Amino acid sequence: MKKAILYVNQFFGQIGGEDKADYAPEIKEGHVGPAMEYAKKLDAELTHTVICGDNFMGSNTEEAVETILGMLQDREFDIFLAGPAFQAGRYGVACGTICKAVKEKFNVPVVTSMNVENPGVEMFKKDMYIMQGGNIAAKMRKDVKAIVTLANKILNEEEIGCAEEEGYFARGIRRMVWRQDEIPASERMVDMLVKKLNGQPFQTELPIPKLDRVPIASAIKDLSTAKIALVNTGGIVPVDNPDRIQSASATRWGKYDIRNSEALKSGEFKTIHAGFDPAAADADPNVITPIDALKELLKEGEYGSLHPYFYTTVGTGTTQAEAERMANEIVPYLQEDHVDGVIMVST
Amino acid sequence: MKLELGNFHVNDIAFGEKLEFQNGLLTICKEEALNFIREDDRITEAELYIAKPGDDIRLCPVKDAFEPRVRPDGRGIYPGYEGDLVRSGEGVTYALKNCSVVVVGRHWGGFQDALIDMSGEGQKYTLFGELNNIVLVADTNEEFEKREQQKKNDALRRAGARLSEYIAGCVKELEPEDMEIFELEPMIKRDPEVENLPSVVYVMQPQSQMEEMGYNTLVYGWDCNHMVPTVMHPNEILDGALISGSFMPSSSKWSTYDFQNCPNIKALYREHGKTINFLGIIMSNLNVALEQKERAAIFVAQLANSLGADGAVVAEEGYGNPDADFIGCFAALEDAGVKTVGVTNECTGRDGQSQPLVTLDEKCDAIVSCGNVSELIKLPPMGTVLGELEALGRDGCSGGWPDDELLGPSVKPDGSIVMENNAMFCGDRVCGWSTKTMKEF
Numbered sequence: 001m002k003k004a005i006l007y008v009n010q011f012f013g014q015i016g017g018e019d020k021a022d023y024a025p026e027i028k029e030g031h032v033g034p035a036m037e038y039a040k041k042l043d044a045e046l047t048h049t050v051i052c053g054d055n056f057m058g059s060n061t062e063e064a065v066e067t068i069l070g071m072l073q074d075r076e077f078d079i080f081l082a083g084p085a086f087q088a089g090r091y092g093v094a095c096g097t098i099c100k101a102v103k104e105k106f107n108v109p110v111v112t113s114m115n116v117e118n119p120g121v122e123m124f125k126k127d128m129y130i131m132q133g134g135n136i137a138a139k140m141r142k143d144v145k146a147i148v149t150l151a152n153k154i155l156n157e158e159e160i161g162c163a164e165e166e167g168y169f170a171r172g173i174r175r176m177v178w179r180q181d182e183i184p185a186s187e188r189m190v191d192m193l194v195k196k197l198n199g200q201p202f203q204t205e206l207p208i209p210k211l212d213r214v215p216i217a218s219a220i221k222d223l224s225t226a227k228i229a230l231v232n233t234g235g236i237v238p239v240d241n242p243d244r245i246q247s248a249s250a251t252r253w254g255k256y257d258i259r260n261s262e263a264l265k266s267g268e269f270k271t272i273h274a275g276f277d278p279a280a281a282d283a284d285p286n287v288i289t290p291i292d293a294l295k296e297l298l299k300e301g302e303y304g305s306l307h308p309y310f311y312t313t314v315g316t317g318t319t320q321a322e323a324e325r326m327a328n329e330i331v332p333y334l335q336e337d338h339v340d341g342v343i344m345v346s347t
Numbered sequence: 348m349k350l351e352l353g354n355f356h357v358n359d360i361a362f363g364e365k366l367e368f369q370n371g372l373l374t375i376c377k378e379e380a381l382n383f384i385r386e387d388d389r390i391t392e393a394e395l396y397i398a399k400p401g402d403d404i405r406l407c408p409v410k411d412a413f414e415p416r417v418r419p420d421g422r423g424i425y426p427g428y429e430g431d432l433v434r435s436g437e438g439v440t441y442a443l444k445n446c447s448v449v450v451v452g453r454h455w456g457g458f459q460d461a462l463i464d465m466s467g468e469g470q471k472y473t474l475f476g477e478l479n480n481i482v483l484v485a486d487t488n489e490e491f492e493k494r495e496q497q498k499k500n501d502a503l504r505r506a507g508a509r510l511s512e513y514i515a516g517c518v519k520e521l522e523p524e525d526m527e528i529f530e531l532e533p534m535i536k537r538d539p540e541v542e543n544l545p546s547v548v549y550v551m552q553p554q555s556q557m558e559e560m561g562y563n564t565l566v567y568g569w570d571c572n573h574m575v576p577t578v579m580h581p582n583e584i585l586d587g588a589l590i591s592g593s594f595m596p597s598s599s600k601w602s603t604y605d606f607q608n609c610p611n612i613k614a615l616y617r618e619h620g621k622t623i624n625f626l627g628i629i630m631s632n633l634n635v636a637l638e639q640k641e642r643a644a645i646f647v648a649q650l651a652n653s654l655g656a657d658g659a660v661v662a663e664e665g666y667g668n669p670d671a672d673f674i675g676c677f678a679a680l681e682d683a684g685v686k687t688v689g690v691t692n693e694c695t696g697r698d699g700q701s702q703p704l705v706t707l708d709e710k711c712d713a714i715v716s717c718g719n720v721s722e723l724i725k726l727p728p729m730g731t732v733l734g735e736l737e738a739l740g741r742d743g744c745s746g747g748w749p750d751d752e753l754l755g756p757s758v759k760p761d762g763s764i765v766m767e768n769n770a771m772f773c774g775d776r777v778c779g780w781s782t783k784t785m786k787e788f
Contacts, residue, residue, distance in 0.1 A: 163786070184782055189611060189614065205715055
């Protein structure tokens with residue numbers, strides 16, 4: 001029989017509540033908490049339950065992930081399951097984080113479950129199957145059943161249907177399928193048309209993502225007194241990448257002091273962006289973050305002053321939601337220093 | 348305008364002593380037919396085959412397909428292209444149903460050329476896997492384009508058109524098995540009951556992006572690149588006024604057969620007088636330059652308003668750059684107060700993760716989606732190949748490749764293939780046949 005391992009947090013792992021959220025990772029043989037419910041219908045033997053406090057995972061992510069991967073290193077398992085995390089934000093992010101790491105390290109399928117409001121959905125839905133779950137723990141049985149149903153299909157190597165049929169969050173993949181009912185496009189077109197003409201609800205087959213348009217800021221009236229800041233998604237960081245910004249699908253950003261630099265030096269700064277050939281930016285980081293030119297223009301009086309830091313993240317693969325969150329974290333620093341204009345360098 | 352289509356249903360095709368149609372059996376005298384084809388001295392090599400559903404046959408490189416038709420009154424079936432320039436869409440036309448003439452290059456393919464499988468896993472990917480096909484495999488002396496990726500395929504496509512009329516000649520004196528009537532009164536002189544229904548136009552965007560003549564869709568023989576949108580009667584489309592071009596990656600292509608049988612037009616006809624008042628066609632086009640796209644969209648929206656259309660359907664014969672014409676036209680109609688539905692395919696990449704159309708607009712809230720041009724398709728070898736399978740990988744076909752670091756060549760030594768849906772002959776059937784759709788995974 002195939003084997004499975006389950007991840008739960010301190011609460012569902014029966015360690016304790018919020019006061020135990022710092023609980024370090026532990027692996028227990030057999031079934032803890034929801035594992036019993038899983039084991040009823042799962043077409044695999046659930047051999048172990050991994051337990052980790054939500055805060056421990058949130059604050060010491062790297063350590064938590066490494067510890068857990070170490071615990072799994074010598075164990076045989078064909079699938080890794082986590083949660084369900086309901087609407088619990090930290091738990092959802094923890095499930096997503098560990099599932100992603102396990103999938104990458106051991107190349108096994110992973111399945112978890114979260115409520116649509118859980119921030120973990122937006123962060124991880126492209127990386128794994130996240131079942132659309134309930135908002136509260138009272139939905140436990142239903143959510144576990146959903147995870148098990150999909151897990152069994154994976155274990156039995158059955159074809160996995162579309163997100164709508166199977167109940168997982170769409171992973172940003174659109175594929176061609178033959179309709180079971182064989183209704184041709186011409187009839188679907190007429191049906192949609194008549195409904196639209198008569199003001200009845202209809203369902204498009206190509207949903208257009210909502211565009212989040214930002215109004216263009218008003219122009220700077222007097223550049224000679226304006227304070228300018230530099231922000232980039234080109235991944236320019238000090239060579240040791242102190243903020244551990246990811247090379248793709250970034251969730252972290254960094255802030256670097258440029259008060260005493262006339263230019264960024266190769267060997268001190270580099271790019272960690274995985275979406276383009278880094279050779280040019282590594283040889284001269286100013287091609288992405290033009291500190292040299294900005295300092296020069298400052299001397300010439302072209303603009304008033306330069307904000308003392310530049311800000312970096314990586315754009316490639318980064319979700320709009322993550323980008324928005326990072327911007328909301330960066331903007332207060334700019335406002336506090338009364339920055340009038342930002343040069344936003346993309347790559 | 349009233350068009351009467353007299354139908355003869357072809358259950359089987361065979362070669363024999365003379366060209367005739369009897370009890371559902373179409374018999375073709377091969378030598379006579381080939382002699383007719385060779386009247387065009389550009390044809391250097393020609394052979395005829397029969398390919399029926401279930402046959403262990405693969406066709407490649409396919410150029411175009413035609414429904415065999417003839418007009419008992421002697422007018423040509425492709426006015427302005429083959430035969431005199433006369434109005435189409437009225438009177439009587441005879442058609443051989445469940446049957447098509449498919450033209451295949453003997454050796455050389457190109458960007459727009461494609462593949463048909465008559466059985467097995469590949470059969471479902473194109474409508475022509477379900478039809479009784481008369482297959483003309485031929486080569487020409489068009490040396491100027493022999494090794495070009497973009498081919499006009501003029502001699503071959505004309506040969507197919509001519510052959511389709513020649514073959515249907517055998518029913519010219521016969522009584523059709525059934526008649527389909529397509530009749531629409533002038534737009535402004537209809538019954539009050541009909542006029543009270545929401546009025547609808549069908550906006551067609553046939554492929555016309557090539558600046559050089561000879562590659563684009565023709566309307567009465569006129570290159571669609573050289574027109575601004577105009578109003579047409581649906582019967583004209585169903586009756587041979589449009590000839591498919593030779594440019595678009597094939598799964599997005601509308602063959603001449605597709606124009607002759609356009610399911611979207613027939614579906615709107617069926618609803619006419621019941622749920623809608625079908626006004627007719629706005630024939631638009633697809634352009635390369637932004638200004639041309641915008642001009643066409645302005646014309647379409649203006650025509651829809653002037654005709655009093657409450658609703659519109661827009662369909663594009665293409666993807667990529669033409670998506671801008673499609674979305675632009677859709678948005679222009681919505682801005683003009685015309686409730687619009689779009690029909691298109693998508694290009695989401697081999698991994699399904701790319702943006703479906705190159706441009707999007709929130710106004711386009713009602714779209715019927717017919718397939719993914721870049722879906723990977725792997726198919727086993729077929730017993731017989733008509734044409735030259737190498738053309739799929741060798742000649743710049745939009746869905747094939749000579750080699751790939753992950754997938755290897757499109758054409759394997761054993762005759763199995765790996766290709767993108769792009770190379771399935773008229774595979775996405777945006778003209779209305781498609782039983783495919785796109786789903787989120």
